[in-house]
Amino acid sequence: MNNQINKLNQDFALSLNIQPDLLPLNYLPKLSLGSASCRLFRGDNAVVLKHLVEQNEEFDFCYIDPPYNTRNKFIYDDLRVSKGHSIWGSHAQWIEFMAERLIPLHKILKKNGIIAISIDDYEQPYLRVLLDKIFGENNFIACIAVCRSKNGKGSKPGISTNHEYVVLYGKSSDSKLVGVREACDASYDKKDIYGHFKVNGLFRKKGDGSRREDRPTMYYPLYFDKQGNVYTENLSGDLKSAYPIDSKGIERRWLWGRDKASQESWKLYASPNGVIYVKNYFTEGKRVKPKSLWIDNRYLTERATNQIKEIFGSKIFDTPKPIDLIEDIIDCCCDNNAKIIDVFAGSGTTAHAAHNLNVRDGGNRTVVLVEQEQKIASSHEAFAFGYKTIADITEDRLKRLSTNDNSFCYEVL
Ligand SMILES: C[S@@+](CC[C@H](N)C(=O)[O-])C[C@H]1O[C@@H](n2cnc3c(N)ncnc32)[C@H](O)[C@@H]1O
Structure with a gap:
């Protein structure tokens, strides 16, 4: 070439x-x-x-x-x-x-x-x-x-x-x-014990292979509280639930399986109306x-x-x-x-x-x-x-x- x-x-x-x-x-x-x-x-x-x-x-x-x-x-x-x-x-x-x-x-x-x-x-x-x-x-x-x-x-x-x-x-x-x-600018508008983060990526899969039937095990309920914390179990019984359903009502799937979501639920954030995002943390040198x-x-x-x-x-x-x-x-x-x-x-x-x-x-x-x-x-x-x-x-x-x-x-x- x-x-x-x-x-x-x-x-x-x-x-x-x-x-x-x-x-x-x-x-x-x-x-x-x-x-x-x-x-x-x-x-x-x-x-x-x-x-x-x-x-x-x-x-x-x-x-x-x-x-x-x-x-x-x-x-x-x-x-x-x-x-x-x-x-x-x-x-x-x-x-x-x-x-x-x-x-x-x-x-x-x-x-x-x-x-x-x-x-x-x-x-x-x-x-x-x-x-x-x-x-x-x-x-x-x-x-x-x-x-x-x-x-x-x-x-x-x-x-x-x-x-x-x-x-x-x-x-x-x-x-x-x-x-x-x-830079850690104003777009990193949220903070938790792990640092500053923003939410700009959906946890619901988009595009090819995103439907429920494409990966049935990746369709499961998540639970969230008023602070935006996300859980895979509703242990307290008073959490709201969220499913990977898009604005047209089509059942899609999450990005991760249930086990990973359970271990890394601290990386997820729920908006007040139950849209689940993956936290995008600021890291030095990113x-x-x-x-x-x-x-x-x-x-x-x-x-x-x-x-x-x-x-x-x-x-x-x-x-x-x-x-x-x-x-x-x-x-x-x-x-x-x-x-x-x-x-x-x-x-x-x-x-x-x-x-x-x-x-x-x-x-x-x-x-x-x-x-x-x-x-x-x-x-x-x-x-x-x-x-x-x-x-x-x-x-x-x-x-x-x-x-x-x-x-x-x-x-x-
Ligand atoms: C736009 S200036 C570069 C300015 C530079 N970026 C700076 O920050 O100072 C273009 C330079 O290319 C040089 N130049 C033009 N023709 C050249 C050549 N044939 N060989 C070497 N240098 C040349 C000019 O003398 C001039 O200093």
Whole structure:
């Protein structure tokens, strides 16, 4: 299957006039791959990726935040608009640029690896088509909408856009999200001696095989009191009874047999009108399926800008991501020993986020960053702060991280 995808990717690359195996290596004749837990490669990511493919480096998770093709004048170039009339229209140049990087990124992901890509409305549909081709339509996981500002872009006609996306694909059907840590929030509105719980799952079986005749031994009476406690015997004689009968009067069955229900009746809860639920207890570190809409003040652009000001003393990078957003993406996509790569590193947020997570959960995540040595214009704020290239900014973030915490080690290659 993977060979098939690699062959398709090769054909696809050639159809876009990209020759991934013939990318020039002349200005990085020999690339040392290093061994620190955080490695920064200074240079063009297409070239670095070629080296990583050749050296068979493999990663569990890739996060990238590529230029969105906004036509804005940022610290980096963000104008890749084609004048030609290919089927991709004005998006052809951006697509070629991305395909040249996504094809090797696909190669260096482990079989159960996941890629997450930040993008906005302009290139999101084209990115999806590209990823369908390179990763396979079946390996699409999600397109998460993230609220990035409260008021949106007022300058745009028609609508004030205040969200962007994180598109997730797996390398294969083995690629599974770890899920998000659940907080003990207001939804855990009940409590007993075992802890906080909510009731969101019926004890009556639904769907196929749920009728009484399907499992006759799982149709039996339960008894409950005013406090919601459930019993399999009416020992006191004054309990009410409940049967697995649905709202249409159809006799169904319970989820468990009588013996298990008797031993674990403390896990059951009865509503005042006799609907029986399985208690859903909160446990520390419990993970649940992420939602496709992420709204949190911690994800706002203004938050990322403030973080850049706090770290560097000024807004020396135009389009940073909030650390919390990247922490949550990493935490949701891979385990705490993951090998992570970000080839559009910018101000280095991915390394910062992975380090914060390691400190918090004792993990051993390692990170590879790639950032280009594009010269910074003398008119840019960063230039006034002494940064000559964008990779200088990335490197300085790593230096500051290691100064603040000597458990953070990095290497520049
Ligand atoms: C949107 S920014 C990433 C911001 C980053 N997520 C952060 O939080 O700071 C995209 C970055 O990709 C870098 N970049 C663009 N083309 C590149 C290339 N060919 N090789 C390496 N880096 C590149 C740009 O210089 C820019 O810093």
